[in-house]
Amino acid sequence: MTLDVRHIAVLLCFLLSFQASATVDVVIDTHAAHAVLDALQNPNLSLADAKRIAQLPANQGPIRKLREFKIDVTEDDLAHALFATAHGQPVTKKEEAAFLLDWMKPKIAGANALLAKIDADPAGFQGAIRKRIDAYTPPGTTVTLKGYVVAVGDGGGYAFGDTDFYLNLVMTDDFAMARSVTTHEMYHAVQGVFTASRIPKGQDEDASTACRAVRRLFDDVYREGTAVEVADVSLMAQFKSANSLRQKTDMDDGARHMAMSAALLEMSVVALEAKPAVAYDDVYDVGFFGHAVLYNISYAMARAIAQADGPAGLASFLNRPAYAFIQRYTELPSYGSDDQHPRLGAHTLAALRMESAGCP
Known part of the structure; x- marks a missing residue:
């Protein structure tokens, strides 16, 4: 099966093939970030397309995170913010402005370059991260993690106590920082596996x-x-x-x-x-x-x-x-x-x- 890294999650199966001690399997999905960045550059973006982007599974993470920040946002708020920003219209509603798309739009070129580095060599991006995570994970542990790269909302990276984690390009605009944040949030996902034990x-x-x-x-x-x-x-x-x-x-x-x-x-x-x-x-x-x-x-x-x-x-x-x-x-x-x-x-x-x- 051929995987298009731009539109399909990258399955990093190399994590299990490097050495027998490897215990972490990771899927990284960059689709939502690409969709938002492309939409922001599309002056003909329809509201229906904006709503489809807002409904992507990855974008539920930023919505949930903003609710943790006590901002009662919805998928419709994200869709309307995306539509307005793409058309050069002001975003004044608090819940829509919370997605920080006015921050993201000027940084599209840098964000696309960062995504290109991750997409072009996912094994290279994850190799050092895998080694670091393995060193702090008990031998014999088997963990499957799902990582989402997003481009909306607040917070550079976050997890919610389960095996999903998020890397946010609004706040993470540096390759070394992306590696650091991904490692941090990936380990939170590992911790999520052991929550019941703690x-x-x-x-x-x-x-x-x-x-x-x-x-x-x-x-x-x-x-x-x-x-x-x-x-x-x-x-x-x-x-x-x-x-x-x-x-x-x-x-x-x-x-x-x-x-x-x-x-x-x-x-x-x-x-x-x-x-x-x-x-x-x-x-x-x-x-x-x-x-x-x-x-x-x-x-x-x-x-x-x-x-x-x-x-x-x-x-x-x-x-x-x-x-x-x-x-x-x-x-x-x-x-x-x-x-x-x-x-x-x-x-x-x-x-x-x-x-x-x-x-x-």
């Missing part, structure tokens, strides 16, 4: 509301910190675009103010345990969106564990409760030794003890 079914129902909320926080700390480590921060030295350099600046600034990130983790625990408690979504938004300050302490933990126990040691937390990840950090000789290994706050440590002992 949080067994029924466990949350047996815990108090505060305990469940803190458990979610600890799991997000584990997931994001580990995904940053797996994505390989050293790739940031190759970043060139304005978007990618902004991400690098945030990472560099976070390293200089690691204690502030640990303090925000402490305040997050306090907020979730307060009576009345702060809503989990609000705590998450403050910590993991925008400049994403909680990523810093999360990554510091993952990096310290990987340095002490190796990639296999970090991989072992895929199927263990998230509190065990944080607990291991506090057991390391490097814990509290310098500003890159800050001590955790009293409330965070108390919550850690509560989680490890079993929530009331």
